Amino acid sequence: MRAAGLLAAVGVLLLICVASIMIGAKPVPLGDVWHGLFHNSGTGNDVLIQELRVPRTVLGVIVGVALGLSGAVMQALTRNPLAEPGLLGVNAGAAAAVVSAISFLGVTSLSGYVWFAFLGAAVVSVVVYVLGGSRSATPVRLALAGTAATAALYGYVNAVQLLDSAALDRLRFWTVGSLANADMATVRSVTPFIVVGVVLALLIARPLNAMEMGDDTARALGAHLNRTRAMGMVSVTLLCGAATAACGPIVFIGLMVPYLVRALTGPDMRWILPYAAVLSPVLLLGSDVLGRVVARPSELQVGIVTALVGGPVFIHLVRRKRMAQL
Amino acid sequence: MSTRTAKALRTPGGLSVRYEPRAAVAVVLLAVLTVAAGVVLIGSGDFPIAPGDVVATLLGDGTMAQEFIVEDLRLPRVLVAVLVGASLGLGGAVFQSVSRNPLGSPDVIGFGQGAAVGALTVIVLFGGSPTAVAGGAVVGGVVTGALIYLLAWKRGLHGFRLVLIGIGAAAMLTAVIHYLITKADLIDATRAVLWMTGTLDGRDWAQFWPLLAVCAVLVPLVLGHGRPLRMLEMGDDAAYALGVKVERTRLVLMGSAVLLVSAATAAAGPITFVSLSAPQLARRLTRSPGPNLAASALMGAALLLVADWAATNAFGERELPVGVVTGVVGGVYLLWLLVTERKAGRI
Numbered sequence: 175m176r177a178a179g180l181l182a183a184v185g186v187l188l189l190i191c192v193a194s195i196m197i198g199a200k201p202v203p204l205g206d207v208w209h210g211l212f213h214n215s216g217t218g219n220d221v222l223i224q225e226l227r228v229p230r231t232v233l234g235v236i237v238g239v240a241l242g243l244s245g246a247v248m249q250a251l252t253r254n255p256l257a258e259p260g261l262l263g264v265n266a267g268a269a270a271a272v273v274s275a276i277s278f279l280g281v282t283s284l285s286g287y288v289w290f291a292f293l294g295a296a297v298v299s300v301v302v303y304v305l306g307g308s309r310s311a312t313p314v315r316l317a318l319a320g321t322a323a324t325a326a327l328y329g330y331v332n333a334v335q336l337l338d339s340a341a342l343d344r345l346r347f348w349t350v351g352s353l354a355n356a357d358m359a360t361v362r363s364v365t366p367f368i369v370v371g372v373v374l375a376l377l378i379a380r381p382l383n384a385m386e387m388g389d390d391t392a393r394a395l396g397a398h399l400n401r402t403r404a405m406g407m408v409s410v411t412l413l414c415g416a417a418t419a420a421c422g423p424i425v426f427i428g429l430m431v432p433y434l435v436r437a438l439t440g441p442d443m444r445w446i447l448p449y450a451a452v453l454s455p456v457l458l459l460g461s462d463v464l465g466r467v468v469a470r471p472s473e474l475q476v477g478i479v480t481a482l483v484g485g486p487v488f489i490h491l492v493r494r495k496r497m498a499q500l
Numbered sequence: 501m502s503t504r505t506a507k508a509l510r511t512p513g514g515l516s517v518r519y520e521p522r523a524a525v526a527v528v529l530l531a532v533l534t535v536a537a538g539v540v541l542i543g544s545g546d547f548p549i550a551p552g553d554v555v556a557t558l559l560g561d562g563t564m565a566q567e568f569i570v571e572d573l574r575l576p577r578v579l580v581a582v583l584v585g586a587s588l589g590l591g592g593a594v595f596q597s598v599s600r601n602p603l604g605s606p607d608v609i610g611f612g613q614g615a616a617v618g619a620l621t622v623i624v625l626f627g628g629s630p631t632a633v634a635g636g637a638v639v640g641g642v643v644t645g646a647l648i649y650l651l652a653w654k655r656g657l658h659g660f661r662l663v664l665i666g667i668g669a670a671a672m673l674t675a676v677i678h679y680l681i682t683k684a685d686l687i688d689a690t691r692a693v694l695w696m697t698g699t700l701d702g703r704d705w706a707q708f709w710p711l712l713a714v715c716a717v718l719v720p721l722v723l724g725h726g727r728p729l730r731m732l733e734m735g736d737d738a739a740y741a742l743g744v745k746v747e748r749t750r751l752v753l754m755g756s757a758v759l760l761v762s763a764a765t766a767a768a769g770p771i772t773f774v775s776l777s778a779p780q781l782a783r784r785l786t787r788s789p790g791p792n793l794a795a796s797a798l799m800g801a802a803l804l805l806v807a808d809w810a811a812t813n814a815f816g817e818r819e820l821p822v823g824v825v826t827g828v829v830g831g832v833y834l835l836w837l838l839v840t841e842r843k844a845g846r847i
Contacts, residue, residue: 256664261671305838318603319838321667325608326831328674329772332697333824343686350678425671475682481675488668489651492661 176445179438183452187235190459194231195223197463199471202227225357233356234462234476235455237417238427240368242454243375244413245428246435246446250382251406252303255433255491256317259299259414260425262306263323267298268418270327273345277338288363291419296411298323303407351422351477353462364416371412372451378402378409379443386441424477426484427454433491523786523795530785530798534582537805541581542574544813572704580703580767581808581822582801583711585774587764589782589800590722590793592775594757597729597791598750599662602837605776606761609666612770613673614644615762619769620680620692627688633695634710634766641762644669649754698771698823700808707767714763718756723793725753730790771823773830774800774807780837 195211196202202210202219209215210223241259248257259265271294275281281290302323306316335345347355381397389399417424431454432446439445458476461483465474510516542558543549547569549557556562557570592605606612618640622628628636648669652662677696681689728749731739736746761775778800782792785799804822811825 261667305835315838317664317667318608319835321608321670322831322834322838325772326827326834329824329827329831332693333820333827335693343689346678346681346689350675350682425675474679478675478679481672485668485672485675488671489665492664492668493651493654 176439180445180448180452183449183456187452187456187459190456190463191231191235194234194459194463195227198227198466199473229358229361230353230356230462231459232358233361233420234353234459236361236365236368237353237421237424238455238458239451240371240413240417241424241427241458242431242450243372243447244410244417245454246432246443246450247375247378247382247406248410248428249432250386250443250446251403251410252306252316253386254316256429256488258426258429259295259410260423260427261317261324261429261488262299262302262320263327264295264299264302264410264414265418265423265425266324266327266331267294268292268415269349269423270294270330271297272348272419273331273334276344277334288367288416288419292367292411292415295415295418296407298327299407299411299414347475348422350475351424351480352475353421354473354475356421360420364420367412367416371409371416374405374409375413376447378405379447382406382443383441386443422477424458424480426480426488427458429491430484430487431457433487520786520788523788523792526782526786527795527798530782530795530802534798534802534805537802537809538578538582541578541805541809542570544809545569545574576704576708577700577702578805580707580711581700581804583708583715584700584764584768584771585778585801585804586719586797587711587715587760587800588771588775588804589778590719590797591757591761591764592800593779593782593791593793593796594722594729594753595775596779597733598754598757600733601660601663602776602780602841603834604663604666605779606757607770607772607775608670608834609663610648610670610673611641611644611758611761612765612772613670613677615641615765616696616770617673617676617680618643619695619766620677623692623695624680624684624688631706634707637766638759638762641765642758644673645754645758645762694821695769696823697821698769698826699821700768701819701821703768711763711767714759718760719797722753722756722760725749726791726793729753729793733790769821769823771804772827773834774803774826776837777830777833778803 192204192207195207196204200222202223206219207223209217210220211228214220214224245258248259248262249255251257268291271290272287275287275290281287302316302319305319305322331345331349381392381399381402384392384395384397385399385402387395392399431450435446435449435453439449458480461479462476465476465479468474506518506520508516508518539551539554543551543554547565549566549569553562553566554570557566558575562570588606592607595605595609596602598604615637618636618638619633620636621640622633622636626632648662648666651669652658652665654661681692684692728739728744731742731744732746732749734742740746764771779792779796781803782795782799786792786795804826807825807829808822811820811822
């Protein structure tokens with residue numbers, strides 16, 4: 175049953191990928207998509223597909239996987255339905271580090287600032303986790319610590335942009351979160367990090383299941399708590415840092431997808447993680463396609479669409495009965 | 501502790517007023533500090549004037565040049581700073597008291613972003629005048645306030661729900677802000693980012709009078725509701741039992757606070773963290789329970805004046821917008837607050 179559902183989800187993902195290749199400022203008919211993908215002969219549509227649409231779609235898929243999995247792992251590690259890299263300031267940390275790198279160190283290439291993104295993401299995730307109360311963290315504390323960190327970091331980002339208007343011109347597009355500037359070089363430079371992050375996340379599915387029941391029970395069941403936590407943090411850092419470096423901070427994907435998936439699969443992380451990995455790109459690419467459609471002939475950046483779609487989901491989560499007694 | 505320190509002032513006619521000596525002293529001290537900081541701020545700049553000359557000029561005994569500099573250039577800026585700081589401090593005190601949470605202050609839960617969306621809409625989409633930008637900020641702030649209040653409402657107002665819903669709304673509004681900035685050309689984008697950082701540069705009498713009008717109505721209104729607000733802190737049921745019209749009081753206070761914060765934002769941009777830190781510092785200074793409304797307002801004014809002095813003088817030739825200083829200092833303060841609140845087991 176759950177396996178069939180996963181297959182269906184993969185089918186939906188393929189459909190969205192095709193839609194993402196077809197839809198844009200210049201629509202491409204379905205027949206040309208096949209032609210452009212497999213019999214590239216250099217016609218206008220073939221070039222469009224190979225140079226723009228395919229990189230954008232591929233990047234959307236891997237970034238979606240990264241954000242969804244990091245959200246799922248974070249929620250399991252903190253046992254907190256509101257944990258989400260965007261909300262907990264991890265993306266903001268990556269953003270602040272990248273902004274510093276661009277403005278002060280003159281780093282311009284993605285392969286250069288991806289390392290700063292990792293550094294920023296790692297530092298902020300540890301800081302927020304500690305401020306939020308480490309083991310005794312509650313959803314409210316973590317969200318507040320994340321908000322505090324995000325507010326301070328974005329204040330810093332704004333100040334840097336203000337003092338350096340050349341940086342502002344480059345950064346104002348990056349800080350939105352967009353897939354529009356995707357190319358195969360970007361895809362190639364972030365893929366290794368995301369692959370490692372995904373493998374780590376899938377490896378800890380079983381101990382995460384045990385940890386859902388509380389630390390003591392998990393230890394009794396033979397889970398290595400500290401090793402699992404460390405692997406989880408490394409995985410989240412790799413996934414968020416790579417995703418943020420590639421297309422800017424994108425919020426709420428990591429919040430929405432695991433929440434919806436949990437309703438489908440139940441609490442077993444061994445199913446939640448694969449489902450989240452398949453459905454997050456569906457949501458991300460879907461938002462991207464939607465952004466291309468609603469604001470023709472220009473487009474709405476995907477980070478904006480996900481925030482506008484995800485905000486209401488978050489508010490719904492908070493308004494739910496159980497969450498009222500946080 | 502407060503019951504021990506509170507004193508009563510009795511008149512022969514049988515009337516009595518209860519007051520707390522320490523709180524009263526703190527309020528007076530803060531008022532003196534505000535005036536002193538204002539005088540120093542007026543005196544500092546490219547054309548320094550000694551504090552004594554500033555006072556003399558204000559009283560009408562200055563030279564022509566001094567009068568021009570003080571009364572046309574620097575006095576309005578300082579007065580705007582005082583009113584903005586007081587509005588932010590007072591608004592923050594009301595919000596923190598109503599949400600019963602030091603983090604439930606307007607700049608954490610999305611009002612700054614709401615006002616910024618309003619202002620940026622005017623800047624980017626309509627290329628509006630400064631007055632129109634201010635109007636946009638007020639509309640944006642008030643609409644955001646109403647929406648957050650309605651969404652957080654569910655059989656009563658729960659402090660943490662208000663804060664969390666505010667955080668969600670802030671994330672959505674931030675997306676809109678980013679979108680508007682990408683839509684703009686570089687000149688408008690720079691203007692927008694500068695506005696969003698919060699600055700007092702170039703404020704003159706045109707910003708002062710509308711702000712004064714708003715404050716003249718709302719500050720007495722809020723201060724007058726200090727007693728019911730203090731009872732509200734004990735919980736809705738207890739306040740109701742003590743004769744407080746809970747919903748009406750809360751609506752009046754929240755409405756006033758939203759308007760105060762929006763008006764301040766309209767005048768100077770979203771200056772962050774003043775409304776978060778001013779009430780907390782005031783509370784530590786007076787050591788009295790309750791919202792400490794007057795002390796919070798004065799603390800806000802003093803904080804903003806000092807921050808503005810630091811922003812214009814502490815970085816050598818380079819003048820920074822005041823919002824950068826309050827943002828960095830306030831961000832660190834917020835983190836410290838999180839740590840201490842956690843140790844005290846309050847959040």
